[in-house]
Structures are given as C-alpha cells and as structure tokens.
Amino acid sequence: MTSTEIELHQLIPDDLPDGIALVREAKERAKAIPVGRSKGVEVRRADSDRAFKERCRDTGRLTTYINLGYKTWAETRDALDEITAAGERRGFTLDRFSLVSDRRMGLPPEMRDEALGETGIMMYTEADWVGAARDTDVEPEWNDHGVATPGGIATTESAIRAGFGYIGDFAEFNRYSYPGWYDDAEQMIRGVQAASMIAQKRNDGVVLNSFIEDGYCSSFHDLATSLGWSMFQCYVAEDLIGAAHAQSYGSTFSDPIRKQAFGLAMDAINVDRVPPTFVHGDTNGLVGEDFDRNAVIVAADVMYTIARELKHPTGAAMHATPVSEPIRIPTVDELVESLVIVSEAEKRVRACPDIIDWRPIYEMRDQIIQGGRQVFRNLLDGLGKIGVKTDDPLQLMLATRRLGAGAIEDLFHAGEPDSSFPRGFKPLVASDTLGRLLERKSAVLARLRVDGPLPDLRDVKVVTAGTDVHEYALHILTQALSACGAEVINLGINTTSPDIAKVVVETAADSVAVSTHNGMALSLGRQLKKELDARRVNPRVFMGGRLNEDLEHQEAADVRPMLRAEGIVPCDTVEEMIEHLRHRPTDTGVHNHPIVH
Template sequence: MKATKEFFLTGTLLDGPSLVAQGKDLGNQIEMGTSAFCKFHGVSSELEYKLKMAKAGRTMTALTIGLTDWPETKKGLEKIWQKTSDRGFYIDRFIIALDRRMGLPPEYRAGALKETGPMLNSDSEWNEVAHSIQIQPHMGDMMIGSPSSVDNTRRALTAGVNYIGNLSQFAWKYPGWPGDDIAQMSEVVKALGMMASKASQGAVVHSYLDDGFPAQFGDYASYIGWAKFERYVVEELIGAKLAHAYGGLTHDPITKTIVTMAIETLRPPDVCSSFYFGNTTRYTQNIEQNYGVLGVDVLYMMLADRHLRAGSSIMPVPVTEAIRVPTPEEIIDVQTIAHHTKAKLDSIYPVTNWESLEFRSQELVKNGNKFFDNLINGLSELGADIKDPLQLLLAVRRLGPSQLERSFGVGTPTEDPLFDGYEPLVPTDVLKDFLSERAKIREVVRPANWILNKSHKPVIASSDVHEIGMRLVIDAVESLDIKPIIGSVGIDPDELAELALQENATAVLISTHNGMALSYAENLLAELAKREISPQVIIGGRLNQEIEGQDMPVDVTEQLKALGIDVCLDLKELANLIRN
C-alpha cells in the first residue's frame, strides 16, 4: 500500500481526544428536550420507547418526508398522522430528508444551490419538528458528519430529537463549503463528544450505512467490518451510543435478512437500531411492478425485526421514489400496506428457516471481523494513532472506500478487468447490479458504425453525492474507447467548470439526482462562460427541480434543452449525443 502517514494526515491537526472533551463540555451546557411523542408515551427519550417496544414485540414503522420547506413538510406530517389515525394505526418515527445546505454553517447556506428538501431556518421551526406532531422526529441527514455538525446537534438535542446522524455522511462534500476536511472532521468529532455527554439520557448517534463507504464497497464482509469500525470510533473511543440503519441498496430478501442479522450481532443490548430501510434500487417507472417489490421487501424486513427484537423501525419506501419526491398520500399508501403486513407475521415467522440464515450470518460476521482487524492494524502500521478518532476518520476519508477495500478486504486481489483490483468474498447487490447493467450498456451503447474521434475529451462528474449513475456513465464512455477525465461526486459548478478548462474538455457529462438539475445547469453554464469555454454539456439522471409556486419538484427536461444542454434519458443514447 503506497499511502503513508504524510499522505493522509497532512495539515494542522488538533488532538482528537481534546476535541471529544470540548464536545462533552458543550453538551453539558445544554438541556436535552423531550418531544411531544415521548411525553405522550410517558418516556424520557426515544431510546427508552424503543427498548420498551422491543420487549413488547411491537413492530415499529418509520417514514421519510421532505417537501419544499418546513411549513409544507409539517402540513404533510399532520395529514399523515390524521389519516393513519383514522385507519386505526400510528407511525412511530419520521425522518426529514433535508436540503444538503443544512449541513453548511448558516452563513454559507444562502450562497449554495438549493436541492430537494426543506431547511430549518429558525428556532421555532426546530422546536416544531419535535413538538407539533405525535410522531418522533429523527434527524438523519446533514447533521453529524457535516461542517455544521456541532450547531445542528445542539439544536436537535435541545428540541427533543434523540437519534441524530448521519455519521456515514462524514465523507460527503457540501456545496459551497470553503473549509477543508480537517475542519469538517473536527466538527464531527466535537459533535460526537456532545452526544457522549447525553448518552445516559438517551442520545444516540445514528449512521445509515448505505449513505457512506459501505455503499461503495463491493463486499458485504467489508460492509460488516465497516459497521464495526464505526462502533469502535463512536463507542470505544468517544463513549457515545451508536445505532445503525441499513437496507436501501440490498434488494435480495434473503441476503438482506442475513446482512441485517450480521449488523445486529454488533449492537450492544442497551441500544436499539435506527431503522431498516426499504429497497430503492429495484423501483422503476413501472408503479405496478414497484408494488410487488414493496410487498416482498416489507415482509422480510418485518420478519427479521420479529426475529431479532432489535427495536428497529421498518421504513417502507413509496412506490414513486424512483420518479420524484413522494407525496404525503403516497407515504400513507405504503404505510397502510406495511400495517396490514404486520398482521400476517405470526403465521409466517415459524416456518422460516432461521437456522440456515443464522449460519450464513455468522460466517459474514467472522469475515467482517477480519476486515476490521485488517483495517485497524493497517492504519496503525501506516502511522495513525488508533486511539485518536480524528486521525482515524481523516485517514479513512482520505484513503477512500476503493483503496480501503483493496488494502484491507478479505476477498481476493485480482487483475480481472471485471473487478477494480478486488474480487469480493460476498458480492453486494450494488456490485452485482452494476456489473449486470454495465454488461447491458456495453452491448448497446456503441453503434456498429462507431468511428472514434480521437479529439474527444469528456469530463464526467456528479452534482450530488450519488455515485452509481456516475460510475455507469464512466463505463459507457470507456466502452466507446474514450478515456474520460473523472471529476468528483458532489462537485460544485465552479469546480467542474475549472476542471473542464484545465483539461481542455470537449464535453461535460453530469449525473444528477437531488432535485437541482436546472439550477445546477444554469450555474455551470455561467461558470463556463466566465472562463470563455463552451464544451458540450450533457446531463442525465433525475431531471427535476423545485419551482416557486409548485408544491412538488417538476420535470425540467424541456427547460434544460432550451438552454442548449443535451439531455440523456438513457445511456443507450450516449454515443449519439457525443458529437463526432
């Protein structure tokens, strides 16, 4: 491994344990609030409620919502609460899908591009999150992990939110953030110290694994080992409680159950998991087909929860997720399906072959432990202080998931071009889907009469943190015998334009997902014009945008075309779009 301490620990570092102590001091200066939900159920925290429900065998459910702003999101939650009450059941918790700008310190938010989801702009809005509805709030995005980790954690704890994350987002880039990774990681470590100061009162650090490095690993053994690494940092080094969530990127129900069981073996008995997330990778434009995916997914998640008694919550994903931001009515729809699925668990649970699933889960845990040992020992050999949480987070962030898996994974090093230098022991569904989709694209993306124009020099990047689409675009371009310049995920328009200038790019290809397609494109064109360059611009992905006066994001394909941008709705079209 070529990396050295000088590579991944360059810069002026603060002492990690001192940052933890600072965070604990800050936490001791605030009072943790109690939400309306907890008051109604007679508990002091969501953790106390979860432990109580786990003991009673209740299958809990959760929802994700994020409309244009907090007032609209609040109205949606009120509608959901009223309709589900009328139907005879209640939802235990909600997650707000916030605009990524919430991860920025307040002074930088106005200058960053708006994405899908609300902002919390005042103390009263923060307070309303926990006190305006009898569903427990969970802050799972743009909190711990972001440049604004400390301030957001303080506000959430004070309001009455107990599960706060998302630690897995520690490696994300945030639009318009001028600071470096050391500043961001220092904020993360201090926020974790704050959570440690309130651990005895029920504060729990949340990490949705599919938002972090595990989503980019190709091996479930690495996935489990990473979960153990996060526990080591949060629990052993900092003294906070940690709850994992998982599931959105795994669609095979048996595999999902096995991985869930493996993750739960790492969980201490005094903590309950956050949630099991419904699969999002098998949804398509076909709504009827999506209902079939939903039914199987919810059933298996509930069976796993019944078996494990982990105090988790089941998160059914609305069937329109692949098309646009779901409406409150669509959330109510899938929650009703989940509620009725619960009624069938008693008859299905006894006939499930849990012994076979347990055996496969234990094998996965064994190999996950090997990954963890390899990782900790390897970082130590490279010169990192494995007792310093700042050094560890900074080291793994700079090494990145691919390098980590190639260096410390338990699979097999390989020169097989099918894999990126590492053949996994237990391939993830994401990797298997990627390889399958890549094979299909390679068959159809290159026309029979394709003649390579050797002057092609495209730059490829993602406007947000979603990487899979970008990876497929890269592969499609390479199948045309074109070597692209690779930008980063979450790249800002000015950075992308500067990269195009420096590389003398002939085209800029953008994968986008987070409801910012039009504003990102407009800003990119302006930045290209400033530099007096005019490469072809091609954009694909989820091409929607929040438009003033509209309740939901709308498709902006025609507006993009009007700007002179080529829209790629299917990678099969790519060869025709790239000009010869």
C-alpha cells in the same frame, strides 16, 4: 496501491489538533445544553426515544418509519397531520419520521444563503426545531446533513435542545461534501465535536445515529467489508467518543437472504443493544414509473424484514419505500400507501411466522461476521502501520475519508485475490451494489453493441462529474464512454460548476457530462453555462440523473425543456449521450470545440 505506498502526511496534516482532547472539551461545553423532550416521548410515557424503542423491542411491538423531505416545517407538519389522520381511518400507526434535509443544512448557518437550494427541508429558526419535536406525537429524528458536517455543531445543539432522541448521520462523515466548503480537516473536527456533544447526553437517552449506506457501505462490493466498516464506526463512535451509537441499514439490499443475514450480523456487533432507528426499505431495486411493479417489490422486501424483526427483535422501525422513489420525493398519498403496506405485511407475517427457512440466512450471517472481523482488524492494523493514531477519533475519521471507499476496500478486504472481479478480489458475500453495477454496465454496453461494434469515440475528450453524493450513474457513464474509446477526465462526485469549468479549460475538453440528482438541475445547468461562458469555452454539455427542480408554480418540475433552451443536452440514458456524440449533432446550438482565448 498497497498501504506501504501511502504516506502519513497525505492523510493527516501536521497541524491537526489532538482528537482525544477535542472530545473532552466538546463534552465539557455540552454540559450547558439542556436536553429537550419531544411530545412523542411524553405521549408514550417513556424516558427517551431510545427507552421507548427498547420497550417495543422487548414486548414484540413493531414500529413504523417514513422519510419526509418537504421544504419547510409547516409543510412537513401538515403532511404528518394528513398521514396520521389517514392512519386512524385505515388502521396503521406512524411512530417516527426523519426530516430529510436540504444539503445546505450541512453548511454553517452564515453560508447557507449562498448555495443552491436542493430537495429537502430547511430549518430556519429554533421555533422550527421545537415545532418538529412538540407539534406532533410522531417521533422526529435528524439524519442527513447533521452531525458530520461543517454546520454540524449548530444543528446538533438545536436538535438536542428541541428533544430529538436520535441525531445523525455520523456515517456521512466520510463522503458528504458541501458546496463552497473545501476544508475536510475542519469538517472532521466539527464532526468529532458534534458527536461528542451527543455522547455527553448519553445518560439522557440521546443516541448518535448512523445510516450506513449514506456512508461508505453503499460503495462496497463485499458485505464483509460493510460489516467491518460498521465495526470501525462503532469503535470510533462508542469506544473513542463514548456515544450511544445506533446503526441502520437496508436501502441498497434487494436480495432478501443477504438483507436479513446482514441485519443479523449488524445485531451481533451491536454490543450495547442500542435499537437501530429503522431498517430501510430497498430503494435501489425500484426502477422507473411502473408503480404497480414497485409496490410488489416493496411489499416483499418489508415482509422479510418484518419476519426477521419478529424472530430476532432489535427495536428497529419498519420502513417500506414509497413506490415513486426512483423519480421524486413522495406525495402524502404515496407515504400513506407505504404505511398501509407495512401494516398489511405485518398481519400476514404474524399469521405464518415459520414460513421462512432461516438456515441459509444464519450461514450467511456467520460468513459476514467472520469476514467483517477480519476487515476491521486489517483496517486498524493497516492504518496503524501508515502511522495513523488508532486511538484518536479525529485521525481515524480524516484518514479514512481521504482514502475513500474504493481504496479502503482494495487495501483491507477479506476475500481472496481474483482479477475477474472489479476490485481484484472475490467477495466473501457479494453486495447487491456490486451485482447491480455489473448488470447495469453490461446492459448499457450490450445495447450500444446492438448494431455491431461499440461506437467509436476516440476523438472525444470529455469531462465527467457528479454534483452530489450519487456515484452509480457516474460510474456507468465513465465506464461506457471509456469502453467506446473516449478520453475521460472523471472528476468524481461532489463537484461544483466552477470545478468543472476550470478543468474544461485546463484539459481543452470538447464535452462535459454532468450527473446530478439532488433536485436543482436547472439552477445548476445555468450556473455551469455561466462558469463556462466566463472562461470563454463552449463545450457540448450533457446532463442526466434527476433533472428536476422546484419552480415557482410547480414542485419537482421536469426542467429538461429549459435545459435544452440553455443549449444543454438532457439525457435519460448513457446511450442517448453516446448517440449524440457519435453523430456529432449541432442541434445543441453550441460549438463542437472549446474556444480558449
């Protein structure tokens, strides 16, 4: 695809309101919203969370951060109390936490009850919001399912009133979707309005937050594209909307040189020097249940970040990923362990600050910056040529959302053409995401080939779908099934059970493969079976990802046995599903072929 093949009406509907006027009006309305003050800011005798972070940056004090994904504010507060008490005993300080929310928080309040509950917190009342800001000294921030969502205006107002200093996640505008909500233009309109409300509070120290890997940056194959995209986000958030905008990164980086080089490149484009909220620990490099191995990966990762932060301070808080990350929301003990790792790592790095040779890191930083500038120019010029108004934040947000991460990188990348790479160009600085995808795909294919040629699935017609934002497994799944000759109808990420069932009928597929990660696998499986039954089709149903759910007497329970009882085949690996298909088992208790009446 080239940008000349894209027509403006595919990206921008005729009746889209003027984004510039939308910003102005939302700022005007936001004047009436009072800005709260958190207890953390008071205790630290700062004017705002941002001012506190700037002070830490300028005085060389490192701060710490955790994600907290429990169900209610009461549960979260108790966990925070336990963690801070452990800190007093074990010699660490926790400075800030993010409330990792249930995806339903992204829906307008009146739609939240209808959607399936997932992992994460629900803020039910204003008292919950005020509690998060006032019941604890630890500074709260709001990221997921906030600003850039259909329910973003209500969430943003509650967060401002309560005294949250960093409110996000602006980066989610381009990818996050919400069950039952199909109007992407309206979602972007609300996103622009919510971001503008935060922009209006700029002089009160309120910051619009982006965690770039929640958005497109977790999909790009080149770090130059990620930097160019981050420059684009700055352009929209700062230049066009007028917000103080912070961008954090880190979860998809495993290689320390790439990670620190990218961090320095992000610092170089941070012209207003707004402290990023955190540098996230590596989450993608941790695998399985070998927590000892994960602890070493986590410690090494955070040591390099600490070294970079001490040498080139940005004000970002340090985050070590809990060792149980691949499996579930961490327990309090696992969070405490992550903070002990940060505090020990800090001591060790401070004791030998010159242990790192920074030259290759600076060299890579410069390559990323140069490529990033080119991507940013390509992107704005390209959108302009299609006819998108490049000074209108709403048009830019909607157009790039409709294009998608893959097309953006295909069209506007910086590297030279090279068909041996998946996107047809050679990345200037390949991302770890690309490395991992290639590695995982070839590992799966190698395992499938172990007894000879790839299994022959030419008579299989399968609908594949992801139910949330996680895309890597779906990618590997579809590639492996296609390599075996199956006909794959891939619905992509963010699909719902009715979408899937509808396509099964339309395509007369004999199998369905669903990848789901957000902690509602049983409800989802049952809902999907119901939708299929209602349409009187009976394909084989496979599910994989994180097959857990909070049940009445057990949190994050393994629901695989219950899925089996529903006639669904739970799979830990792609190979397992292919094995089933190869042997055409009937042990699922379902017919092999759809019955369409």
